[in-house]
Amino acid sequence: MLSTIVEQSVNGIVTGSVYAIVAVGMTMIFGVLRAINFAHGEYYMLGTFGAWFSIDYLGLSYEASIVVGVLATIAVAYVVGQLVMRRMVGAPAESGVLATLGIALILQNTIILVFGGGYKFFAGGYIEPVSILGFSLAQQRILILVVCLLVFIGLELMVSYTRLGMAMRAVSQNVECCSVVGIDVPQVVLRTFMLGAALAALSGVLTAPVNVSVYGGMGELITFKTLPIIIMGGLGNVRGTFVAAMILGVAESLVATYVGLQFRDTVGFATLILMLMWRPHGLFSTQARF
Amino acid sequence: MKLTVSRRALFLSTAVLSLAVTVSGLPTIALAADGTIKLGLVAPMSGPNARYGAFSMHGAELAVKDINDAGGIDGMKIELLNADSQGTPVEGVSAARRLIDQDGVDFIIGDVSSSVTLAIQPVAEDAEVLLLNAASSNPKITYQAGVGGFKWTYRNYPTDENRALIVAKYAAEQRGFTKFAVLSVDSDYGRSAITFTKKYLPDFKGEILSEDYYKEGEVDFRSVLAKIRDNGAQAIIMYGLADTTPIIARQMIELGIAGKVALIGNGEFNTEKTIKSAPSALEGAVEAAAWLPQFDSPESKAFVEKFTATYNEAPNNHAYVHWDTVNLLAAAIKQAGSADKVKVRDALSKIKYKSPVGEVTFDDHNQARLPMILLQIENGKPSIKGAYTADIQYPAN
Numbered sequence: 001m002l003s004t005i006v007e008q009s010v011n012g013i014v015t016g017s018v019y020a021i022v023a024v025g026m027t028m029i030f031g032v033l034r035a036i037n038f039a040h041g042e043y044y045m046l047g048t049f050g051a052w053f054s055i056d057y058l059g060l061s062y063e064a065s066i067v068v069g070v071l072a073t074i075a076v077a078y079v080v081g082q083l084v085m086r087r088m089v090g091a092p093a094e095s096g097v098l099a100t101l102g103i104a105l106i107l108q109n110t111i112i113l114v115f116g117g118g119y120k121f122f123a124g125g126y127i128e129p130v131s132i133l134g135f136s137l138a139q140q141r142i143l144i145l146v147v148c149l150l151v152f153i154g155l156e157l158m159v160s161y162t163r164l165g166m167a168m169r170a171v172s173q174n175v176e177c178c179s180v181v182g183i184d185v186p187q188v189v190l191r192t193f194m195l196g197a198a199l200a201a202l203s204g205v206l207t208a209p210v211n212v213s214v215y216g217g218m219g220e221l222i223t224f225k226t227l228p229i230i231i232m233g234g235l236g237n238v239r240g241t242f243v244a245a246m247i248l249g250v251a252e253s254l255v256a257t258y259v260g261l262q263f264r265d266t267v268g269f270a271t272l273i274l275m276l277m278w279r280p281h282g283l284f285s286t287q288a289r290f
Numbered sequence: 291m292k293l294t295v296s297r298r299a300l301f302l303s304t305a306v307l308s309l310a311v312t313v314s315g316l317p318t319i320a321l322a323a324d325g326t327i328k329l330g331l332v333a334p335m336s337g338p339n340a341r342y343g344a345f346s347m348h349g350a351e352l353a354v355k356d357i358n359d360a361g362g363i364d365g366m367k368i369e370l371l372n373a374d375s376q377g378t379p380v381e382g383v384s385a386a387r388r389l390i391d392q393d394g395v396d397f398i399i400g401d402v403s404s405s406v407t408l409a410i411q412p413v414a415e416d417a418e419v420l421l422l423n424a425a426s427s428n429p430k431i432t433y434q435a436g437v438g439g440f441k442w443t444y445r446n447y448p449t450d451e452n453r454a455l456i457v458a459k460y461a462a463e464q465r466g467f468t469k470f471a472v473l474s475v476d477s478d479y480g481r482s483a484i485t486f487t488k489k490y491l492p493d494f495k496g497e498i499l500s501e502d503y504y505k506e507g508e509v510d511f512r513s514v515l516a517k518i519r520d521n522g523a524q525a526i527i528m529y530g531l532a533d534t535t536p537i538i539a540r541q542m543i544e545l546g547i548a549g550k551v552a553l554i555g556n557g558e559f560n561t562e563k564t565i566k567s568a569p570s571a572l573e574g575a576v577e578a579a580a581w582l583p584q585f586d587s588p589e590s591k592a593f594v595e596k597f598t599a600t601y602n603e604a605p606n607n608h609a610y611v612h613w614d615t616v617n618l619l620a621a622a623i624k625q626a627g628s629a630d631k632v633k634v635r636d637a638l639s640k641i642k643y644k645s646p647v648g649e650v651t652f653d654d655h656n657q658a659r660l661p662m663i664l665l666q667i668e669n670g671k672p673s674i675k676g677a678y679t680a681d682i683q684y685p686a687n
Binding site: 262 | 338476507510544563
């Protein structure tokens with residue numbers, strides 16, 4: 001009984017790690033742009049497709065495919081960032097919603113047009129189970145956990161000590177002042193956006209071996225899973241996002257075990273509604289900022 | 291100003307001219323269409339079931355091409371029009387409406403998904419268009435057809451009730467399973483298959499220890515699989531989606547239950563791709579299918595060969611049933627001696643059509659009487675365990 005709870009919580013933490021890596025990108029983009037990126041799941045999908053393509057068509061190893069997937073996504077994010085995201089600094093919130101929804105549709109349907117709408121089989125990764133303290137966990141899931149921790153440590157260091165990180169924090173706090181003191185705001189937005197997309201892609205490539213199937217519409221669900229997380233975490237809050245992702249992952253896992261698998265997705269949406277009613281600024285913030 | 295006016299005039303006249311060309315073109319098209327039979331195919335061409343849709347389309351295309359190449363049905367050619375249902379009832383209904391209102395089809399084959407078929411039945415009934423189902427297995431579809439109500443729905447596919455009974459019987463009698471866990475797709479198909487399994491399990495002293503349903507697109511089954519590992523089920527009854535099977539099978543490996551708990555039911559356990567994705571989890575899997583590429587009959591073998599040569603891919607069950615259903619429709623049109631939909635429908639009710647799996651006739655619920663084939667994965671290869679027929683017990687009206 002107790003061991004089941006522990007095991008399911010571990011499962012939930014792994015799921016939470018995946019959500020965390022995706023959501024932190026989205027929350028950072030919100031921080032600098034004040035816009036929810038509805039196309040965020042699509043970068044997760046693009047990363048996975050890049051990796052799948054390089055394994056199936058180019059015959060690369062799984063490790064190399066991670067690099068290809070992430071780089072390909074960064075390239076797409078650069079183009080989208082230059083054409084669209086940069087222009088959204090100071091634009092009304094509606095234009096951000098419409099623009100990112102449009103981008104989501106374009107990216108998704110381009111992939112479906114090029115590769116077809118069916119599921120593809122992702123061949124890479126390490127799915128053999130490892131036994132730890134009587135629980136079995138795939139090697140790939142341990143990799144996901146480790147990468148998640150590294151990503152968050154890296155991000156913490158970046159926002160505290162690097163020029164870009166400090167600029168991001170500044171932009172998220174006051175756009176006008178940043179412009180006055182000579183920070184190139186559109187450039188900061190572009191870089192934050194590319195970083196966020198790269199993290200989403202990384203998460204996609206890491207998850208692909210355990211999710212096995214790759215298809216054009218796979219990003220949608222991820223986008224909608226990240227919404228409750230970034231709201232629970234406090235929009236723009238990196239640490240809050242990490243904790244919120246873990247809470248959601250564990251809650252989903254326990255609900256799937258004790259209530260029923262079919263109720264899993266309701267956890268996120270119920271959380272979203274409750275948070276918006278009770279604490280719209282999130283569990284960990286009083287205001288949206290880093 | 292003058293220039294603008296003349297430009298506008300030029301633009302208008304061009305518009306009128308192009309319209310005139312289109313209109314004058316219309317009778318020619320209508321003339322050409324005379325003598326062609328318009329056949330609509332509603333199938334999921336995108337979304338999670340797109341693979342089924344592609345197979346259905348290819349199967350139907352192959353049959354249409356063969357019939358047309360052989361000179362058509364009494365000189366009439368078939369024109370195949372497809373409409374994407376995306377596997378959802380809402381899109382399915384609008385796809386069917388498009389085929390009926392815009393393309394003017396008299397015959398529709400569709401859909402793969404039971405939920406979609408149930409939704410488009412009343413649409414076909416209202417429009418008095420012959421709806422031939424080739425791949426949905428929910429019993430309700432024919433419970434409510436023929437003497438049950440809808441006069442324009444026919445089904446050339448065995449139902450979940452047959453399947454559930456056959457699988458339960460085999461699992462109990464041949465494999466000695468008594469403890470089962472359910473992990474099926476949350477749809478009319480997955481749920482009704484389990485309802486019928488429950489109806490027959492007590493006859494074989496079987497019990498269900500846990501019951502879970504997954505949404506299309508679900509990718510994390512570890513919580514449920516851990517529960518199944520701990521509750522001691524001998525087999526997982528899965529009526530699911532082909533694309534989800536590899537995910538579940540791989541996570542069975544992760545949890546260390548691959549090879550210990552068998553998958554039984556239906557979810558394309560037998561395709562090469564699925565077996566390759568997780569060989570140890572699929573060993574011993576039992577599946578009941580309407581048709582299999584390995585089925586031993588000359589017509590069936592010839593179909594597999596031709597399909598593989600045309601599309602560089604072995605056909606699956608959906609390719610076969612759509613191919614077969616187009617041929618069945620052609621046989622009915624031939625027997626009716628006309629493509630008039632009322633005559634074709636009457637011909638279909640009385641037809642004795644020779645399909646590769648046996649002679650097909652329809653009962654008073656417009657349901658084809660068909661056998662089911664049972665197979666088990668042994669040493670990474672599907673091996674056929676026989677064809678079984680089970681009579682449907684219709685509920686009293």
